[in-house]
Amino acid sequence: MVDTRRLEQLMRASQGEGRALRRAPRPAAGAIIRAPAHGARSNARAEEVHHAWSLLSPAAPLPPADAPRRRRDALILPPPEVSASFDLLRVQLLQASRTRGWHVMGVTAPSPGCGASFVTACLSSSLARLDNVRTIVLDMDLTRPTLAQAFSTAAPGVITDMFDGHVPVEGHLRRLGENLALGLTLPCPEGGGTMSQSNAIAETLVELEQDYHPDLILCDLPPLLTSDTALALLPHLAGVLIVADGTRTQASDLQECERLLQDRTQLLGVVLNKGSDTDAGRRRLR
Ligand SMILES: Nc1ncnc2c1ncn2[C@@H]1O[C@H](COP(=O)(O)OP(=O)(O)OP(=O)(O)O)[C@@H](O)[C@H]1O
Ligand SMILES: [Mg+2]
Numbered sequence: 001m002v003d004t005r006r007l008e009q010l011m012r013a014s015q016g017e018g019r020a021l022r023r024a025p026r027p028a029a030g031a032i033i034r035a036p037a038h039g040a041r042s043n044a045r046a047e048e049v050h051h052a053w054s055l056l057s058p059a060a061p062l063p064p065a066d067a068p069r070r071r072r073d074a075l076i077l078p079p080p081e082v083s084a085s086f087d088l089l090r091v092q093l094l095q096a097s098r099t100r101g102w103h104v105m106g107v108t109a110p111s112p113g114c115g116a117s118f119v120t121a122c123l124s125s126s127l128a129r130l131d132n133v134r135t136i137v138l139d140m141d142l143t144r145p146t147l148a149q150a151f152s153t154a155a156p157g158v159i160t161d162m163f164d165g166h167v168p169v170e171g172h173l174r175r176l177g178e179n180l181a182l183g184l185t186l187p188c189p190e191g192g193g194t195m196s197q198s199n200a201i202a203e204t205l206v207e208l209e210q211d212y213h214p215d216l217i218l219c220d221l222p223p224l225l226t227s228d229t230a231l232a233l234l235p236h237l238a239g240v241l242i243v244a245d246g247t248r249t250q251a252s253d254l255q256e257c258e259r260l261l262q263d264r265t266q267l268l269g270v271v272l273n274k275g276s277d278t279d280a281g282r283r284r285l286r
Helices: 005-014 040-055 080-100 116-128 159-164 189-196 198-212 228-236 251-261 279-285
Strands: 104-108 135-139 174-176 180-183 216-220 239-245 266-273
Touching (some): 159 189, 251 266
Parallel strands (some): 104 216
């Protein structure tokens, strides 16, 4: 289901075997450095981050009628064979995060309905099952946000208020369990302007990294071939995963996505979703 060859190539390149990478790791201010847990300074920093997470409001449960089968703190658990693919992807993204300093990553698709939000939610849940990993997931699809529903909770408002500074980060994020923070949004199609303002996005991402020290910030993006917002956000991301719908995405769609990514960010890999293991699906995408 998950083709991580691109990510592996990038990782090899980072070890000096491949071509030079275009993007340098984020500046030190935003970089996560896993300092050994000894020394008063690192202990104080760890306390600070722990405190910041503890102050986040828990995600409110939906009324039972709206979420009949989900517990309030339930993470998404796909079937075992699918879950194994997400766990593999999780390992590789964490490796990229720790060795390259790539913390902000996006998930997108060529066209609507391929499963980008599904993959974002499952991957976030997979990450959240690791006690020592902190993840922030941001719903950047202002037109059709779906992550709140995926996590059986409600968005507290529009995410553009957090980016614009109208609402503090800690007032917008919601905590699910101990180590997953949700940056959800209500639909806000008119918010595209904010998403194109690179300062608002960049400053918020730095703030998130500094205050919450996440291993990963995962951004659920709108489809790349149909959304200017997705395109505008690419330069803020260390890399993106592209989710292909194994039943209908064409190789030409993926080539067009790759073209759009050039000089904006790295393609980390292609996730072949839905009908993933059919020969027909694989042939179409070759
Ligand atoms: N592998 C899967 N197994 C089961 N259901 C899936 C799978 N992938 C996607 N879906 C379902 O298909 C629908 C579309 O998926 P999703 O919303 O993730 O697509 P998307 O690429 O984010 O679309 P959009 O462009 O509208 O944001 C959702 O109802 C989702 O739950
Ligand atoms: Mg989506």
